[in-house]
Amino acid sequence: DKNKIIYVSEKKIPIIVMHMQQEPINMQNNPKYSFAPVDVYNFFLKKISELTSLGVDPANIIIDPGIGFGKNKFHNLDILRNLSIFHSLGVPILIGLSRKSLIEELTVTNFRSCGINKKSVSPGKRLSGSLAFAIHANMSGVQILRTHDVFETNQALICQKSINF
Numbered sequence: 001d002k003n004k005i006i007y008v009s010e011k012k013i014p015i016i017v018m019h020m021q022q023e024p025i026n027m028q029n030n031p032k033y034s035f036a037p038v039d040v041y042n043f044f045l046k047k048i049s050e051l052t053s054l055g056v057d058p059a060n061i062i063i064d065p066g067i068g069f070g071k072n073k074f075h076n077l078d079i080l081r082n083l084s085i086f087h088s089l090g091v092p093i094l095i096g097l098s099r100k101s102l103i104e105e106l107t108v109t110n111f112r113s114c115g116i117n118k119k120s121v122s123p124g125k126r127l128s129g130s131l132a133f134a135i136h137a138n139m140s141g142v143q144i145l146r147t148h149d150v151f152e153t154n155q156a157l158i159c160q161k162s163i164n165f
């Protein structure tokens with residue numbers, strides 16, 4: 001909505017642009033990408049250009065690759081492995097990895113490969129995976145982490161940073 005963009009621009013309000021393929025109701029129906037990190041990068045390249053042409057200061061644009069939004073396990077992992085490409089866009093990166101179904105999917109697949117019939121992992125049992133992904137994102141230079149478990153994520157990052165300074 002151009003009116004909203006103009007308002008945001010005039011008021012110098014930071015905005016977050018999240019990538020999502022299709023609409024929430026059908027975003028997980030067979031998502032397709034040539035190579036998800038590059039496709040998402042190109043989406044942001046175009047969106048940042050559109051926003052700046054409407055007067056939004058690039059310093060007020062934050063991008064979110066939208067892990068889990070219109071992406072399957074392989075797309076999400078490809079994006080996570082290639083987070084560094086988004087830095088060349090010159091805007092801060094936000095990522096939400098906390099308690100994602102990706103963690104459940106990876107865990108269940110691993111258990112099944114060991115002959116354990118694990119059917120699900122509730123969101124409350126995904127803290128360890130959330131922390132692992134948060135540390136990875138932080139080490140990849142992501143500036144903003146969206147998390148459900150603020151204390152635990154911060155503690156993990158404090159400990160990680162203490163051995164990597």
